[in-house]
Amino acid sequence: MPSLQAFAGFAALIGGAHAIGQMSCVSFESSSSAFPVVSSGQAAPVYFSSDDWLGVQLAATNFATDIERVTGQKPALHNVTSLTSAVQSGSKPIIIGTLGQSPLIDQIVNSTNLDVSSIDGQWEAFMTQVVANPLPGVDSAYVMIGADKRGTIYALYDHSEQFGVSPWYWWADVPTKQHSELFVAATGCAHGSPTVKYRGIFLNDEQPALQNWAMEKFSNGTGAYYTGSPFNSEFYTTLFELMLRFKANYLWPAMWSSAFAVDDPLNQHYADMYGIVMGTSHEEPIMRSTPVEWDIFGSGPWDYSVNRQNIYDFWVVGAERGKPYENIYSVGMRGAGDLPMSPTTNVALLQQVIGDQRQLLSDVNNGTNITTIPQMWCLYQEVLAYYEEGLQVPDDVTLLWADDLFGNIERFPLYNERNRSGGAGVYYHYDLVGAMRDYKWITSSQMTKTFDQMSLAVDRDAVRIWILNVGDLKPYEMQTEFFITYGWNSSIWTPDNLNTFVSTWAQREFALSESDSGTIADIIANVSRYNSRRKPEMLNGTTYSLTNYREAEIMLEEWNTVLESSTAIYNTVSLAMKPAFFQLVQHPVEASHTVATMWIYAGINNLYASQARVSANDYATQVQSLFQKDYDLELEYHTILDGKWDHMMDQTHIMYYYWQQPMQDTMPFVTWVQSRKSSIAGVMRIVPEKSLGAWPGDNMNDCAQGYSCPNPTMTFDPYVPFQNSYVDVGAGGPIPFDFTVTSNASWLEFSVTAGSISLLAPEQRVYISVNDWSQVTGAETAVINFNATAQGQPLLNVPITFIANHTVPSEGFSGFVEGDGVISIEAAHTTSNTSVAGISWIELPGYGRTLSGITPWPRMADNGTNFTAGAGPHVEYDFYNFNTIGQAGNITITTYVAPSLNANGDDRPIAFAIQVDSETPQTEYFIPPAAPGELPDAWNGMDGFAATNIVPVVTNFTAYPGAHILKIWMVEPAVIVEKIVIDTGGLVPSYLGPPESMTV
CATH class of the missing domain: 3.30.379.10 (Chitobiase/beta-hexosaminidase domain 2-like)
Known part of the structure; x- marks a missing residue:
């Protein structure tokens, strides 16, 4: 250090x-x-x-x-x-x-x-x-x-x-x-000297928000002569001061429709005067903006194989222009429009490009030793393939490793790559324009994940340059500062104290009490967790299951809780503090809550309409209201402080049709039920928990045939995490009715036994529980009758078969118990944790999609060693199952791991091992192979590893009913396990997996 x-x-x-x-x-x-x-x-x-x-x-x-x-x-x-x-x-x-x-x-x-x-x-x-x-x-x-x-x-x-x-x-x-x-x-x-030498940000994808704002505030709507860009020296000097205040020193400037050195001749001068080291992005060699400057000043195609001299001369201008100042020169070349340079990996051509660039840098600087001129080559997307396939990079050029565009660093320096004089660094994303989908609107990157990935960079000596794509900069303020602060001094931050960054930040920014600052830390951790589960731009009405594990309902409750917490503090801060609190906390919370709730309500609307429930209309109305509220929040942001931040929330974010941002926000699709017309199935709709169908009448989800289906059946056992089940009673049309709930079993209990349904109150939920399991021996069956009476209508009866299965683990067992055909375990809740060679599995608090993650630590202990399956550090979980899949003695275990990529080279792909009882541990190399410079097919797509922010690893075992021990073994470092789900025959689809099982 x-x-x-x-x-x-x-x-x-x-x-x-x-x-x-x-x-x-x-x-x-x-x-x-x-x-x-x-x-x-x-x-x-x-x-x-x-x-x-x-x-x-x-x-x-x-x-x-x-x-x-x-x-x-x-x-x-x-x-x-x-x-x-x-x-x-x-x-x-x-x-x-x-x-x-x-x-x-x-x-x-x-x-x-x-x-x-x-x-x-x-x-x-x-x-x-x-x-x-x-x-x-x-x-x-x-x-x-x-x-x-x-x-x-x-x-x-x-x-x-x-x-x-x-x-x-x-x-x-x-x-x-x-x-x-x-x-x-x-x-x-x-x-002392910081951990990372060059700590920078990249203004990117700056249209429509940042550019429109700067046009209004800094250029009076005219922009630069050549480009029309508003990013002049007045804009940049305010940015330079900010960067220095949070200890950044390096900038890739705004690049779309902008050219830093052309937009304002004073830009370079002021950057150097303030003390900011300038660079250009991964696709902009030798301090020249491309394609902007090339389109204005270039001649011929952007193709070095046929237009070498013109391109070379173009770069000479950039080198001469940058000569008086402190810069890091990007070397290499990509194709026009941020695309690959050629359809194939032309190593020889790129080798020539880099050689020519280094020669011109030396010539322009009067023969200066080229190794003293800072240079960087970014191994971004297909560029990595050139390196993997043999391109020889001069030792003094910094290799800038990139993430997968979603915060997962693709590669780190191997042992034989860590002695290069130019060192290594990381290009990381909080913002993206590209496949699978743009995400530019709101905070959706977890600080704990940033810590995990950048601490890996520190472990593997990738500390020469860190550059963060911050998009418009706002609303990523706190997260950006953490990235730079960690690069300033990584040694003080650990998994145990990471949350204190946010609580101390809240005290600094808002002068809050220690208690309220802790609450802010929880709020920000939860907002980024919920948004990183799936980027807001990727949401749809069925992302979270509307029927299984109460997943959508839990998401709504979580969003409501975080909004209530934020609003409670927002209402207490002073008038002078409110604009800052709104920008940094309240708006990200409330805007995210609004969009997430709107999408879930749209899904509920469509589901309820398919079930002929009049209450679908209420959700359609709420979707419309939330859609308008989304824009109201945008307007509120734009009008605070007399419009200081007008346009900063211009970014569209609702209803993507493909990867690119929509040209306008569009409300999710909703549908309406004719509330003035009686349902042909009768006045009452009955929907049991976990059902997509509804009774009485026909519904494609009531049974495989879709018509003449039997009445519903529900099952229940003592270890269902919610400790109850429910049935929704709803209106099927305009006729009001009264309903009653009765049963032939004394051991059943209902939250209500009678109620009234009308257009003004079209739904009521009836919770069902077992009041005395001692009255239930084995599997017992009861009948629950839902009866509806309405004026002028015949009595309507829907009976439900309710099966209660009283199963208990053996006396003396302690651990997780099967409920509803599944056992779900948060990885941090271990029974035991065994260290080997000074390495233990530790918790990364708040990491990932549900509770946290666990990972072997220290990651570079024992010289970054790996282990054969069954020999290394391991954690254990005691579980008890009553069933197996098809009652054939088999179970399926899905281990939810973070989408970590290969940190140790092709000969050591990332892996862990899993074992049940004394069976042979099964090693899981869970990232499929891919060609150099590419990601596995499973990584991509709207249901791929990056979009879902998880890798589900499925393993099959034999485990007859009874007590068992599950073991997770370290094989390679950097694996992060978040959750373990054991299917004993009852697992149903959901986005996050079942909630954690009960323990005894």
Whole structure:
């Protein structure tokens, strides 16, 4: 780990300063050792050298403004031109500067023998502390020293954040909490070189939201001369400041209909002045925008095999244009329109491309050693195939490994690839335009998954460059900051403390109590979990089962709970805080809740209509209302703060017809039941739980024949997780009726035994439970009669056969028990956990689709070893089954694992092993093979691994009724197991699998 990393751990927060993942040195109350930044209405003067970097001078000016934001007192700011007139005698100043660049700092170091060895020569490191007698006539000063330009800048903004100025004070309107007194600890704060050298974001897919907003706010609707782009230097300087405040240093600029260096000639200048390293995306070589610049200035086809000279000359301009500035040059080449360069993997051609690019970079830079010019080649999609099939990449070029577009990194450096001088990095997505479907609208990436994937990158030394596709940037604010913060210092974040990032963020942004901040952490974890189960753009009315395991109902309850929690806090925050809370928490919650609920209601509407239930109309009405509410929330976002964020939620997101965004939001399809006409089957509709059909009358789901079907049968046992079942009683037309529920079994209990149904109250749910299982021996059958009486109508009777099966495990058994023909286990709920070679299965709290995930940890323990099946770390689960499939002694186990890709090379595909009792463990290599640069077929499609965010691994075993032990064995590291479902003959379809089984 870099030097001083240990100092940046979770130091105790001093006096309420909320530092996220950094050393705390700020307080708002005086102490004997504290240095007064502002005290008794007086602000310490701030000094820096005019010889220092312009970016440092600008940050120092902002630093002084931040002090004024907090205290109302603005420090006197001194840009010193000479040492002789430097600092006033008798003052207690704050002195800011960069080693080797600031004469002020160099004099202090030389005259006081200040030990700066911990940062000297380090990338972006800084230290601060009170120094006695730093300059003639000055008793003491708070000295802030950066090892380089950004080191100094980060020291300043690090302190500003602790003072109470959020990095998002402008970009998310976070108010600054006021304090009349402001102090720093004499020992100051420090940080060594960051974990990741270049930590960046990529503005992408910026139409319609970001571009429309910037057009209104920064260009008065005109845009750049050549491109019409609104992304000018005024826009970018606000972005540069934000990035530096949350410790990013690298940017791929907006690229669609935009060209960074052409849109505004000052863009490159200001990026370098502020201290932002510029790059271009994976498809834009040598700092030139493609296809935008090529379409304007290029000549001939974008095909190096037939138009080499014109393309080469085009790149020369990019190299010359970038020469004065700090850049990372993208090398390589893709085809026009972000497509493959050629139909086949033409390794020789791409080898020539890269060789020519490196030669021109050296030539433009006057013969500079090419290995000293930062370069990157992104192994994105089919580009990976070139590398896998033998393309020789110069050792000094950073290999940027990419994810699958859905947050699953495709490949990491192998052992023999980790000594390259150019190192490796990761290109990661929070936003996408592409197959299977765009997702650009709302937060749908789990922070826990980001942690898992990027911690793998750290484990495997892919730490030279991290770049995150953030789309429009908003509404991914917090998640973006976490990505960069983790790259700034990965060593302090673990699965055990990850949630504290969000709770501390909530305290920093909203000045909330510890309790409310914990609630915010839960809210954000749940919103991202629910949206990552399936991206909102991929939802439909039957994503979550409308009949099995109460899945859709549970989803509605979960969304309602998270909305209620968020709204409760939103209603208590101050008026000044509401815009920030709305943008960062309330809107993502409420908008996601609205769309998810709308889709489920659309599914219920269609199902109920097929069952001839008049209540279908109520759901159609609610779908219409929610569809309008979705736009109301968009308008609310656009009108807060007098329209500051107008257009930022322009992104369409409802009713995709193929992968590309729809040109307009369209309401989900709903249907209507004629409520003025009587059903030919009678006044009453009876629908038992788990049934797609309805009685009386004909329905294709009542039986295979679809007509003349028998009356329904329901089964129940003591270990059904819900402890009850239900029957819906509904109206089939306009005629009101009264109903009664009776049974011939005393051991049955009903939530209601009578009720009234009308158009005003068209539905009532009757819950059925067993009130005394001691009265049930084995399997006993009862008849439940639903009788409807209506004026002028004959008595309508629908009998239901109800079978209660009283089965119990053997005395003394402890573990999961079969209920309703299935055993469902959350992977974290183990019976035992056995370590081998210092590796254990640990829980990743909050990870995945349901509860959490488990994974072998540490992943690089024992030199990243793997194990043969049955030899490594393993977890055990005790379960008891009463049945088997077809009563033939067989069970099927589905292990739900995260869609992790191969981290260890083709000779070590990702795997785990599974075992029941003493049977031979079965090794599961659960990712199908694919050609280099491609993903397996099972990965793709609307029901593929990426879209569903899960890989179901199905294994068959023999397990006769009784007690058993299930074991999951580590074979390869990086496997994440989320859930285990054992089918004993009763498993029915659902999206998330059955809820967790009961235990005894």
